[in-house]
Amino acid sequence: MSVSVFEHPFLSGLLGDEEVAAFFSAEADLKAMLAFEGALAAAEAEAGLIPEAAVSAVAEAVASFQPDWAKLRDGTTRDGVVVPELVRQLRAAVGEPHARHVHFGATSQDVIDTSLAIRMGRALDILERRIDEVIDALDALNARDGKIEVMAHTRMQAALPVAASRKILSWRQPLVRHVDGLSEVFWDADLLSLGGAVGTQDLLGERKDAIRRKVAQDLKVRDPILARHSERDGVVVLADWLSLVTGSLGKMGQDMVLAAQSEVGEIKIKSGGGSSAMPHKVNPVGAEILVTLARFNATLVSGMHQSLVHENERSGSAWTLEWMLLPQMVVAAGAALRTAVDLVGNIAFVSK
C-alpha cells in the first residue's frame, strides 16, 4: 500500500528516506517501548518498588517478545493507544508472579512519548550529520566555482552581477544556524516521559527522582523532572526546526531551478530527469523536489501548532494529531537533506 509517498514502491526513491523512515517503523517503536518497560522495571527494583527478581523476568520477556500484531491493532483501534494491549501481551510473556510489576506507575503516554524521544534523538543525529554534508558540499562548490560571475536577481529581474560565492553563502549560512539551533531543539524534545496516570508520579513513591534519573540514563534521554504530557512545546519546537531546514533547502532548490532555466543557464545540473514526451529535456528534478518538501513541511507545521491546544491532562485529539504529522515532517527533512547532498555535488555554475 502506498497512501504515503514515503513508503511507496516507486515514489519513495524520489520523496522518501529509508534511513530516517526506519525510526518510524512499528518495529522500531515497539523496540523502544519495550526498552522503556525494561528500564522502568530495573529502576523500580533498584528503588525497592518492585522485587529484584522481576527485573530479569521483564528483561527476558522484552528480549524474546513476539508481538501479536493483530491484537495490537485491535487494541489500538479500541483504546486509541497501543499500550494497554502491549502491556497485556508483555505481562503474559512475563508470567506470574511478576506480571503485575510490568509498567508499574507509568501511563500510556509515558511509553509512547519516551519511545518517540529515543528514536527522534537518533534521527536528529542523522539529520545533523547530513546538514554538515550539505555545508561541506557547498564549500567544495564554492572552492571550485565561487569566483564565477553570475547575475543577481531581485524581484525576478536581473539586477547586478555577483560572484557565485555570494549566492552559495546565502544557501550555506542558514544551514549553519540550523545546526547551531539543534542543541536547543534537542534539549526540549529528547525527553523522558514518566509521570504516571495524571502526571504526578504518585506511584513512584519517595524515590521517584532516582527512578526517573536511572530510566533516563538507561534510555539516553534527558530527565525533565516533570513529565510534559500536556505541554507540547518541545515537539512543536522540533517541528519548527524541521520546517526551517526544509525551507532553507527549498530556497536553495528554487534558486537552482531558476538558474538552470533554459534561458538563464547559469547553473548546469549534471544529471537531470527525462521526459516521456520530450526526450531533449533535462529536468531539474532534485531541485524541484526541494521546493515541494519545503512547502510540504510548511503546510504540516501549522497542524503541529494547532496541537498545542491540548486539553487538560491528556488530549486524545491533539496528541493523536502529532502522530499523523511529526513523523512525516522528519522523513521529509531527511529526504530533503539526502536530495540536497546529491544535488549540490551535481551542479556546476557556468562561466559565460
Added chain:
Amino acid sequence: MSVSVFEHPFLSGLLGDEEVAAFFSAEADLKAMLAFEGALAAAEAEAGLIPEAAVSAVAEAVASFQPDWAKLRDGTTRDGVVVPELVRQLRAAVGEPHARHVHFGATSQDVIDTSLAIRMGRALDILERRIDEVIDALDALNARDGKIEVMAHTRMQAALPVAASRKILSWRQPLVRHVDGLSEVFWDADLLSLGGAVGTQDLLGERKDAIRRKVAQDLKVRDPILARHSERDGVVVLADWLSLVTGSLGKMGQDMVLAAQSEVGEIKIKSGGGSSAMPHKVNPVGAEILVTLARFNATLVSGMHQSLVHENERSGSAWTLEWMLLPQMVVAAGAALRTAVDLVGNIAFVSK
C-alpha cells in the same frame, strides 16, 4: 514501515481505511495507468493514427504486464515521474513492430492525472455511500432518542434545554449538503487528461476530439476537451470537499466528546477505549479521532491551495506536492466516515 498512520501495523485500525487506501496502492495506480495506455492505443487505432494491429499488441502487454518495481523506482527518482520508465517497460513488453505506438501523443501528466481521476471516482463513490450511512444512522438515533431533553451549550456554558433531535439535526444537515455538493466536485475532478507534451494535443491530429471522447468513455471519466495540466482547481475543489466532510464529522465528534464528559453524561458511548493506568475509564476514542482527522485535513488543505500556484505548463514542484497531500486527505475522510458510522451506532442520549 509506518511513517504514515494510514499504513501502520497498529495505528491504521484507528486512523486508516483499508477499503479507500486500496485505491492509492502503487498496484492500483499502475493498473489504471496501463488502462489509460490501452484505451489510448485503441482510440488512436480507431482514428487511424496507429495501426489496428497495435491495439491487441498493447492490450496483451497490458493484460500480462509484470513491472520491474526496482526500475520503476529508479526511474521515478531520476525523472520525477514514473511514466518514462513505465512506458519503456511497456514498450519492451509490446515489442516490435508496435513498441513505438505505445503512449503516442500523450505525456506523463496525462497518464498520472487520468489514473488519479479513475481511482478517485471510485473512492468518492465509497465516501458518498458512507455519508449516506452516517445520515441513516443519525436518523435512527433521532427516531430512538430524539425526544430526550439535553442541555444546549453556547460558549461552553449551559444555555437552555433542547430536544436531542435539534442537536442531531445540526450534525446531519451539513452531511446532506456535502452529498449534494459532490456532483459538482466530481464534475471537475473526475477528468480525462489528454493534452500531450505541452497541452495542445498536437500529435492527435484532426481526429483528436473523437480520440479523447473514446478514451474518456472507455475509462469512465469525463472529457474536459482541454487537458488541465496546469489548471489545478479541480483537485483543490475536491480537497476542500474532503476537508468539509471531515470538518463536519469533527464537529459532531467534538460535541459527543463534550456530552460524554464524566460531569455531563448526556451521551453514553457504548464501547469506549481503555486506559493502561486507569482501568475505570471509558474513553470516547472514536469521537476524539473525528476531531483529529478534521484538524488533519484542515491542515493539509492549505498545501493543496498553495499548489494552485503552478508554474507554466507543468510544475514539478507544485504537482508533486499534490501527490503528498491529496491521497492522505481522501483516506482521512474515509477513516472519519468509517469511524462515524460506527460511533453513531454506538451512542445513546441519556434521559435524566
Added chain:
Amino acid sequence: MSVSVFEHPFLSGLLGDEEVAAFFSAEADLKAMLAFEGALAAAEAEAGLIPEAAVSAVAEAVASFQPDWAKLRDGTTRDGVVVPELVRQLRAAVGEPHARHVHFGATSQDVIDTSLAIRMGRALDILERRIDEVIDALDALNARDGKIEVMAHTRMQAALPVAASRKILSWRQPLVRHVDGLSEVFWDADLLSLGGAVGTQDLLGERKDAIRRKVAQDLKVRDPILARHSERDGVVVLADWLSLVTGSLGKMGQDMVLAAQSEVGEIKIKSGGGSSAMPHKVNPVGAEILVTLARFNATLVSGMHQSLVHENERSGSAWTLEWMLLPQMVVAAGAALRTAVDLVGNIAFVSK
C-alpha cells in the same frame, strides 16, 4: 494604525481594496445589524408577536441611531460580541414602551451572521463583476497577441513552442469555472440567521416561518429555515472559493513573472515598479503581488477549515476565529482581482 496591510496608509494601495474593504467597516456592520433589528421588528409585528406601534419606534431609532462607540468596544471586550451592548443602546434609543420589543426572539449570532451575509452578498457581486472584467481583458489580450508564438515550459525548462492563446486560455478557464461555481457558494453563504438563543426559534411562536421569510425578503438574503449557528460549512465553502480565485490569479501572476524575466522576455509589462538602488530595473510588481495574495489566502483557508470544529450550539472560540480570517480573505480576493484587471491590460506578449 496599520497592523493590517489592507488598511495601511501606504501599503493598502498595493495590497488592499477600498471598495471591497468598505463592506467590512464597523459602520457597515452596524448598519446591517440595525437593518436586521428593524426587519425583525416589522416581521414580528406582522405576525402579531409585538405591537404594530413598536415597528415605527424601532425604525425611527434605527434611522437616527448614534452609537456610543466607546461603550460598544467595552461591551464587546466584556461579552465577546457587540450585540448585548448594541441592543442596550438601541433599546435606550427606542425608549419606552417599546424598548423590550427590540431583538425579541433573536440572539447575538443571528444579528452578527446575518449582517455578514448581507454584506458578503454585495461584496461577492463586486468580485463576480471583476472576474468578468479579467476574463474580458484576457479575451482582448488573446485577440491581439494570441497568435504570437511563445515557449511552453514544463518543469521549468523550455519544452516546445505554443501559441500565446494556449497560455492565455489556461489562465482564463479556471476563472470561468469560478464564476460558474459562485451561485452554489452564494446558496449556502448568503443566509438569514434567525434561530434565537439555542437555534430553536422558540420565541417566534407558531408564525415563525412567516417571520423568517419576511425578514429574509426584507434583507435580501435566503431563508435556510434552520439557523446554522453551529454549522459553518457555508462560510468555509465561501473561503474555499475566495482562495480558489486568488490561487488561479496567483498562477497567472507566477507565469507572468516567469515570462517577464530579463532572460526570457516573452512578456513585457508596460508599467512596472522601480528600485531604490537600481534605476534600470522594471519590476513585475503586480504579478508578484498576485502570487503573494494567493499564498496568503492559501494560508488563511486552513484556519477557516479548523473553525468547522465548532463546539456545541455556539462556540466562542471557533466563531471568533472566522472573524479574524474571512474579511481578510475577501479583501485579498478583491485586491487580487483589481490587480489582475490592471495587469492583464498592461502586458503584451513579445514577438521574437
Added chain:
Amino acid sequence: MSVSVFEHPFLSGLLGDEEVAAFFSAEADLKAMLAFEGALAAAEAEAGLIPEAAVSAVAEAVASFQPDWAKLRDGTTRDGVVVPELVRQLRAAVGEPHARHVHFGATSQDVIDTSLAIRMGRALDILERRIDEVIDALDALNARDGKIEVMAHTRMQAALPVAASRKILSWRQPLVRHVDGLSEVFWDADLLSLGGAVGTQDLLGERKDAIRRKVAQDLKVRDPILARHSERDGVVVLADWLSLVTGSLGKMGQDMVLAAQSEVGEIKIKSGGGSSAMPHKVNPVGAEILVTLARFNATLVSGMHQSLVHENERSGSAWTLEWMLLPQMVVAAGAALRTAVDLVGNIAFVSK
C-alpha cells in the same frame, strides 16, 4: 475601516493590543526608516564616504520630515515598496547639494527590514515583560489556590484528583521556557540589514565593517555582517516563537473553559461575558479568546514557513507575504498575553 480585528472600533478591545499595535503603525515604521537613513549618513560620513556636512542636512530633514502620504501610497503601489518614493521625498527635503548622499549604498530591503527589526525588538520587550506578568499571576494563583483538589482529566474523562498546583504548573512551565528561548529568537531577528542592491555592500567600500557596526550601534540592533535579504529564517523563528506563546496560552484558555463549564465548575471566572438572549449566563470570554488567538497564529505561521522559499537575491512575492502575516502574529501574541494577565487574576479554583 476595520477589515482587521486588531484595528477595529469595537473588536479591538477584545482581540487587539494597542500598545503592541503601535509599533506597526505607518508612522512608527516611517520614524524607524528615517532613523536608518540618518544613522547611515552619519556612519558613512565618519567613514569618509559622504561629506560631513551631509550628516546635519540629513539629520535636520529627518527631524522635521513631513511625509506626503498620498505619494507614498502611490509610490508603494507602483514600486511594491515604499522606499523609492520615501527616499525621493527625503532627498527633496535635504535639498542640494546633499540630496544624493541620502540612502547611499543601501537598498529598499535594508531600510524596511531594519525598521522592522528596530520595532520588533521593542515589541518583544513588551511581550517578555507580559509573559513574566502571567507567570507571576500564576504563582499568586498557586499560592492561594494551589492546594485545592481538582479532577485531572485525560481524554476528556475524569481521571484522578490532583492538586490545582499541578495544573497551574503545566500552564506555567512552557511560559518559562518561552522566556528562556527569547534571547535566541532575538539573536537572529533583531538585526541590521545593510547589504545594498544585491547584498554585497559594494558601495560601502573598504570601511564597510565600521559603517555597519556604527549604524547597528546607533539603531540598537545587532550587526550580522552579511545582510540576510534572502535568508528569512530569523523572522520565521520569531513567528514560531509567537505561535508557541499563543499556543501555550491557548492550552491554558482551553483548560479554563473546560473547568468553568456549568457541569464541572472547578474554576470560577469572576467577570465573564453576558449574552443578548440569556441573561443568566456568564461566558468565559477571555479564555475562549486565548484559544482563538492560538489557532489564529497556528494558521498564519504556515505562511511564514512558506515564505522561506524566497527566490534569488530578493523575492517580491515571498517578502511581501511576511508583511501580511508577521505584524498580525505579534499583535495576536500581545493580545493573548494581555488577556491572560487579566484572566489569571480573575479566576479562582473552587473547593468542593
